[in-house]
Amino acid sequence: xxxxxxxxxxxxxxxxxATLYTVPAATKTLVTSITVANTAAADATFDLELNSVAxxxxxxxxxxxSITWEVxxxxxxxxxxxxLASATxxxxxxxxxxxx
Numbered sequence: 001x002x003x004x005x006x007x008x009x010x011x012x013x014x015x016x017x018a019t020l021y022t023v024p025a026a027t028k029t030l031v032t033s034i035t036v037a038n039t040a041a042a043d044a045t046f047d048l049e050l051n052s053v054a055x056x057x058x059x060x061x062x063x064x065x066s067i068t069w070e071v072x073x074x075x076x077x078x079x080x081x082x083x084l085a086s087a088t089x090x091x092x093x094x095x096x097x098x099x100x
Contacts (some may be wrong), residue, residue: 001041001049002031002098002099002100003097003098004097004100005032005058005095005096005097006095006096006097006098006099007093007094007095008020008021008029008031008081008092008094008095008096009021009081009092009093009094010091010092010093011086011091011092012066012084012088012089012091012092013046013054013083013084013085013087013088013090013091013092014083014085014088015084015085015086015087015088016021016052016084017047017082017083017084018045018082018084019080019081020044020080020081020082020083020092020094021080021081021094022078022080023075023076023077023078023079023080023098024077024098024100025077025078025098026077026100027062027077027098027099027100028074028075028076028077028098028099029053029074029075029079029096029097029098029099030072030073030096030097030099031050031071031072031073031094031096032070032071032072032076032093032095032096032097033068033069033070033071033095033096034043034048034068034069034071034092034093034094035041035066035067035068035069035092035093035094036056036059036061036067036068036091036092036093037061037065037066037090037091037093038061038062038063038064038065038066038067038087038089038091039091040063040064040087040089040091041063041064042063042066042087042091043060043061043062043063044060044061044063044085044087044089045059045060045061045085045086046058046059046061046083046084046085046086046090046092047059047062047078047083047084047085048081048082048083048092049081049082049083050073050079050080050081051076051079051080051081052080052082055071059086061090061100065090068096070088081094
């Protein structure tokens with residue numbers, strides 16, 4: 001088995017729901033941390049789902065601020081992480097461990 005720590009997603013959020021990461025075939029992924037940063041001068045909100053189950057729903061990130069969660073959530077092959085935000089000034093950085 002190969003274990004690889006990796007950035008599962010880094011980038012700006014979309015204002016409509018989008019797939020941020022899909023677990024590769026024959027792989028399990030351990031999501032280890034999620035940082036959400038708002039680079040705007042106004043508050044913004046975001047949603048995140050792990051395999052269609054909400055882990056954040058309409059969460060506010062203050063202007064020019066960020067939120068970091070240390071999590072331990074396992075996703076199986078083909079499971080997804082999806083997300084959206086009220087503005088594209090919200091950025092997601094999701095890290096994890098891929099086990100194949």
